Amino acid sequence: MSDGLNDARAMRIAEIMNDFRNLQHYLSQLRASPTAEEYYLEGYSLLRQCSSEAQSILTTPFAATSGATGGDPEREKQQLRAIIVDAAVRRFQCQRAYLRAHAGLRWMNSRNSILRGQKPNASHFASLQAADSTLRMELLAITDSHVDNTLRAQDASQGKWLAEDPSLTQIQQVLMSR
Template structure:
């Protein structure tokens, strides 16, 4: 019997433990993406604009209704969780998490795009209310109303995939989130085209 204590053997990190820890990071990233998605959905759902009958078809109100409809349609789409159950297999779990991350990223991308458009329409509405001051539009208001309509159109045109991707990546980078496997817009676009 030896009086020298034996130290426990520390196992070398294996590929399996590395996959497991990266899969945990993937799962956390999915939770962050879905949290962003829910937050933006909630913000869009809480937009309240009550146009009068004569204002109902004004461009900004139409944009707000379209944004609300698109957000609802996106919410109603089933999530893509296809594929075999991982059953403890790290590689299968990785593949499933990557599919879910792609689906969640597409949803967040689309809702961010919708949110930016709704924000432009809300700025139009705020400016319109400031111009009209609670009164009905008069000929004297026409130039100012035309200007805010043009501004809104320019803002809507600027909501490009590149701008949305940059906004999301910048926000995530500032918050120090793990972005190593976030899909790019081109990856998401390809997935959308093939019917994800």
């Protein structure tokens, strides 16, 4: 027998997909125009990687079994649960890319602030190294646990229904199986 929560599940899917859409929009707006000499620097490579990850997430097919539910509430429940997991995994991936891209943008802005339109020279070396080091430290802090905590804290603060959201372990298992 159905538990009467299919409407809540459908609403949760809409919430997760809205977050996913917002993250995708942000990631699609990433713009950096490094010079040929800067193209392979860590921060610019990171921004390209995050943009590429966002596109890859969009092209990953939905793997759950689908089909007409025929009005069977129990079958709808299972299908909605599968969609919640898929949507949550995609949102998690986008959140991780977003946090990494944001670190890359801070690095880029820091670099631009240090150089002030000049070509890098010996007087910039220490400051540029510090910016690179800061980027690396920020990236190390963006663990799966951190990404999961940011999403759960945001959802909880907005009073969203989280009863059937997948755990971090479940998300990691799905990602490893892809």
